[in-house]
Amino acid sequence: MKLGECKAFLKSNPYKALLALLIIAYLAFNISLLNYSEVMNDEAAYAWQSLVIYKSPAKIMLPEVNYPYYAVIPAMAAPFNLFMKAEATTRLVSVIFGAITLVFTFLIGKEIFGERTGLIAAAMLSVSPTFWFFAAKGLFDMPSAGLTAIGVYLILTINRKRSMLLALGTFAMYFVKTTNIVFVPLVIAGFSIKKKIRPKPKKLAMAIAAVGVLAAIAVIFSPQRLGWVFELNYLQKNYLHYLVFFSNQLMLNLIGLYFVPLCILGIRKVSGQFSRKVAILEAWIFFIMVPFFIIGDIVPRYLLPAVPALMILGAVGFEEAFLKKGYWRAAASIAIPIMLFSYAPAYFFSPYFGMNQQWVAESNGYGKLGTWLSENVDENSIVFIFSKTWAKRWARFTVEQSIPNAEEQMVIAPKKEEFEGMIGECDRGYFLLLDYRTFKTHMDEPWEDWLFDLNNWQGYLQEQGFGKVKEIRRDSNASFVLHTVYSKECG
Incomplete structure (x- = not known):
């Protein structure tokens, strides 16, 4: 592409050009952090699994090595083959999926509200502490967020691209991650509110059953996950602790993660123009966050797949405030990048809450x-x-x-x-x-x-x-x- 053509493209596609600059800045920043910090808890276990596969590819079939994330561990092993260097290179997978998440946040925002909203949402996401912290960690939560965003986008565009199987396949790839189990209801809801798409009940049932079979296989090969679900003695013994913990978590998370972003202008506008696509956006948040509220196990990285949806809502509010020149509301909108899913309220008020534990992870x-x-x-x-x-x-x-x-x-x-x-x-x-x-x-x-x-x-x-x-x-x-x-x- 010649210089003149580049200028013409930038002039005709300013939002895409700015998105490209954002992605370049994101990649440069996070790649520089690959060896910045110590390997932390789960990250070390996954790096070990990746290293085993790198040294002995045949061991990829062993549950001990490839447990329980069958599709992601081999991907994390790939950087060893590319660079033959430090274990921190497994973090490249999170960095790449972080870029994918930014792109699809832009696309989802564009699909529902327009290019400008999508760009603002992607920019806000890129500076969210939760996002950039885990983008430089070799954990599975950033791939989960990326695959979730892809799946939601496919559902949103299903009328145009007929992507039902692709959407189901995206969720199925990562179904063994607890966060994504809740997306079967989301997929069903997505089809039910799309009047133009009426898949045959048998085909839809077969597709969802296939996802369920994958989950069942994951449970069979991962007995510890099954034990975690039915660990009744442990829960009974710690009943009082869980009751107090759940109450604190519920209050702090509802304040810090749900009501704050939904009450800041964005939800005010969104609530006044209900549409099928907005319903999918709200379901996206609901089906990820509510199950963790119920079990009281709220950790930032578990909710990471919901961050793009919250950022899109925040972007609507941000846009609304400045476009209408409501400067008295602008201050609230400026706080969105800091407050929205940055866990600031909980960070200051709860010693058990996730983000402060992650900062402590360095030591x-x-x-x-x-x-x-x-x-x-x-x-x-x-x-x-x-x-x-x-x-x-x-x-x-x-x-x-x-x-x-x-x-x-x-x-x-x-x-x-x-x-x-x-x-x-x-x-x-x-x-x-x-x-x-x-x-x-x-x-x-x-x-x-x-x-x-x-x-x-x-x-x-x-x-x-x-x-x-x-x-x-x-x-x-x-x-x-x-x-x-x-x-x-x-x-």
Whole structure:
């Protein structure tokens, strides 16, 4: 394309040109952050899974490796093949899906309200703290947001593009992510309010059944997810805690995430011009946010797929204020990029609420353990790891990145006899007790019959000559110990 043609394109498509500049700035900023921060909790587990697939592609079929996100883990392994470099390159997948989310936020806003609204929404999304924080993390939530936005756009344009199967397929690809399970009702609602599209009931039932089968398969291969759903004893034991936690979460989230954006001008205009497309936009928010309000498990990244919808509503309000020159309302609109899904109210008022926990993640102990291991564990030591599944993966990754000959030095959840037999085969043995707050409800089978509470952990290790050498807390103000390291001389 010649220079003159470029100028003509920019002049005739100013919003698309500005969107392109926004995407370029977003990519440049987030790619520069790939190695900025420590690998945090789940991110380390996923990086380990990706590294395993990179080293041994055949292991992609193992549930232990590719659990429970069958479509995304291989994608996260791809950067290893491209760059053969640091584990942080898995974050490229989130960066790419972040760009996709920005593009489809623009397209959805354009489809419902026009190009200008779409551009404002994309710009607001790009500066949302929740969005840019997770865009530089190797987690699955940004792919979830991107695929969700694609699916919603396909539903919106279904009359024009006949994209029912593509929309269903988009949701099905990522159905094993809890957030997207709620989209079967959204798909049904989308078809029911589209009068021009009347798919045959049998075909629609078959399509939805296919998505359900995928979810069932995911549950079968992911027994821990099933256990999480039916963990009645844990819920009963912590009933009072959950009641208080749920009340706080509900109040803070309704104030910070729902009523604030919906009451700021945008909803005022939207409510006065009901349409099928606006109904889909509101359903998009409703079906993601309400289930998490009900269970009281509100974490920013779980609700990330709803951020584009909230930004579109905020963009309508922003546009409305400035176009009508209502300067007394402009101040409220300026606050939208900060308040809208940035979790500012909850960040300041709730010590349990998600975003402040994520800021703390830079010093939450996950990197601290790796640093401690690299400084204290040599090639003559052996490390025993015991915890629930995801923590073992994280620990395995941490150990592999921290000490030499890690594969030979690690023993993952050994049986009692194996543990006792290996203690004398090294100069020093380290026992990593990870996240012991939850081990009673996520007990690994080899030790379940004889190691059943924290006192037994400590008592048994003391009998074997282990002493506590390190406690790693989430942060300096934490009231609980996240990880404990025990050690003893061997041989």
